[in-house]
Amino acid sequence: MHVDVIVIGGGAAGLFCARTAGLRGRQVLVLERNPRLGNKILISGGGRCNFTNVGATAANYVTQGSPHFVKSALARYTPQDFLALVERHGIAWHEKKLGQLFCDQSSKQILQLLEDECADAQVQIKVGSIITNVERLAAPEASETPESRDPRWRVSTSQGEFRARSLVVASGGLSFPKLGATPFGYELAQRFGLQVINPRPGLVPLTFSSADLAQFGELSGLSVECLASSHDDAPTFRENLLFTHRGLSGPAILQASSYWKAGESVRLNLVPNHSVRDLLDSARRGGRELKSVLRPLLPERFIVAWSKSHAPSRPLGQLPQKELEALAQSLEAWEFKPGGDEGYPKAEVTVGGVATAELSSKTLESRRVPGLHFIGEVVDVTGWLGGYNFQWAWASGHAAGSFV
Ligand SMILES: Cc1cc2nc3c(=O)[nH]c(=O)nc-3n(C[C@H](O)[C@H](O)[C@H](O)COP(=O)(O)OP(=O)(O)OC[C@H]3O[C@@H](n4cnc5c(N)ncnc54)[C@H](O)[C@@H]3O)c2cc1C
Known part of the structure; x- marks a missing residue:
């Protein structure tokens, strides 16, 4: 099977990226390891998902890299943009404190929003996909001209083999291992020569x-x-x-x-x-x-x-x-x-990850490996408590999804 974009990870960032690229007419395939999508969305915000923070700025993010890195993506997809989407889907919300927006009813509504958006954008989703290999195809099959749509990636999984022009890694961090967190993204980054800032638990007792x-x-x-x-x-x-x-x-x-x-x-x-x-x-x-x-x-x-x-x-x-x-x-x-x-079992996020210096702040594409993108929590960008992490997931997903 050959698509334009393969997104690895069906969490907040991956689904948002998939939907954004799909709405641009790209053929997108999401590969999710768990039997269901968006586990962390479901448990977030005590079951009510603190889906954004209206005051999100670069100052609310921890990174070992440049503090300016997040600005481009955050400016091009703002908390107000996500709020408008939430309202378009008829989801009732309230501000709890300090700009933190929560669903009145349930986190399930945010996951449903993402699933509906992906369905509208004709995104294909395969849950329960165990990835066994990721391979970069060698030239001449892979052409590097910007116009080319030739596949550059072959991803082998328990559900078959898929080829794509762009590969977006949205596999998240290491926190809450019981929900299926894996070091997949860090290992893939290192395999392709990208620097990874040592991950450690964040937002942790x-x-x-x-x-x-x-x-x-x-x-x-x-x-x-x-x-x-x-x-x-x-x-x-x-x-x-x-x-x-x-x-x-x-x-x-x-x-x-x-x-x-x-x-x-x-x-x-x-x-x-x-x-x-x-x-x-x-x-x-x-x-x-x-x-x-x-x-x-x-x-x-x-x-x-x-x-x-x-x-x-x-x-x-x-x-x-x-x-x-x-x-x-x-x-x-x-x-x-x-x-x-208290370690990853109790940490809400992972600090560290793929070094921002390795990525374009505009497209989240690797500077070394064209067609390879990292978005969401797998990147060395960690938001404060209060909806900032989801805002980064939406904004970085949107940035990559607008480019691939
Ligand atoms: C208890 C808890 C509550 C939280 N509450 C909030 C909140 O209210 N507001 C907020 O802003 N943030 C909250 N967060 C943080 C927020 O959930 C994360 O920052 C956000 O989900 C990151 O999105 P992501 O898409 O990058 O990663 P994730 O949501 O973790 O998604 C990654 C996906 O990739 C999949 N995956 C991993 N490895 C593979 C692989 N090898 N192959 C295929 N798929 C793979 C995973 O199964 C997962 O579905 C909370 C976190 C926790 C743990």
């Missing part, structure tokens, strides 16, 4: 060291608003932090985790709306107790656990300035050193 576990492990379920930042160059996130029985989670930690590397610490301000130092200073002058200062600021259970290692043996009034400052710091600039992270 961080675990306690054994000392922190002993002190804070019992706080499981407790949530506090905080400022979280992985290092000085990383953004600071003002969101909730959640204590779990193994470590810290919640949006603040998930966001910071995408910038965090093993061995580093995450700086946390657990009292973002006040200066603890000023409060302690005035409490000292007024002869008040430490706990009475902290009670309006933090949950009682946290104060008890924190006090085990931090509460001074002397009354506040007798504390030297240096000790007072250390107390304030432990709450305003807690250098939390995680023991590790």
Whole structure:
């Protein structure tokens, strides 16, 4: 079988690319390994799919490459474009917070939208396709002139052999292996000489060291608003932090985790709306107790656990300035050193992937290997929590789909 475009991976990016190319009259074949399409779409956003973020800009993406790389694709397919498509399909939506748009009913509606769009664009889809080999056809069969539609790729699968002019890899990252994540895209990129930035879990809960576990492990379920930042160059996130029985989670930690590397610490301000130092200073002058200062600021259970290692043996009034400052710091600039992270089974995304320097920002085509494109999460572009990852999937899928 010979088509114009083979897309490997029937997730968000692959289906969107397929539909975009199909609507341009291209013959497109999607090969999906799982028995059904879009597994991650279905579980996304707690079952309601946070399908975009109206404020998405380049600043909301983590990459080891140029921060400008995502701009071209994001500008040519915007959150408003996807929202217009959602409305055209009659899907009711709402903004939850911070520009995050969710379906009112179910993530299934977004997958249905993609399937309907692909059907309209006459995209062929083969689920349950196990790819056994990808081969680049040698000249003269493969002609490299821009007008040529000669096939350049042969893909062998459990469902037969297919040839195509363009190959789009949309096989996603490594997170949630139980949903069928594979390293296929990274391995293919490396086989064709493209650099891959070492993948690691992102948007992932961080675990306690054994000392922190002993002190804070019992706080499981407790949530506090905080400022979280992985290092000085990383953004600071003002969101909730959640204590779990193994470590810290919640949006603040998930966001910071995408910038965090093993061995580093995450700086946390657990009292973002006040200066603890000023409060302690005035409490000292007024002869008040430490706990009475902290009670309006933090949950009682946290104060008890924190006090085990931090509460001074002397009354506040007798504390030297240096000790007072250390107390304030432990709450305003807690250098939390995680023991590790919860790994791919709990990570929403994969940080790293095919190096952006290898790809055209306009078409997502490999600079070294004409006709080979990488889109979506397999690329070294990771969005913040809040609909940014799907927006990258739509935008990068659209960019490649408009070119192939
Ligand atoms: C629990 C969870 C919740 C999330 N919620 C949100 C959210 O609300 N908003 C948001 O923006 N992002 C969310 N994300 C992230 C988002 O789901 C991903 O960033 C996005 O799905 C990436 O799209 P993709 O098409 O690149 O990859 P995927 O959606 O992972 O699709 C890749 C596809 O390729 C297939 N595949 C893999 N290997 C092969 C192979 N060898 N052969 C053939 N097919 C293959 C896979 O089976 C899969 O169907 C969430 C992620 C998780 C895990």
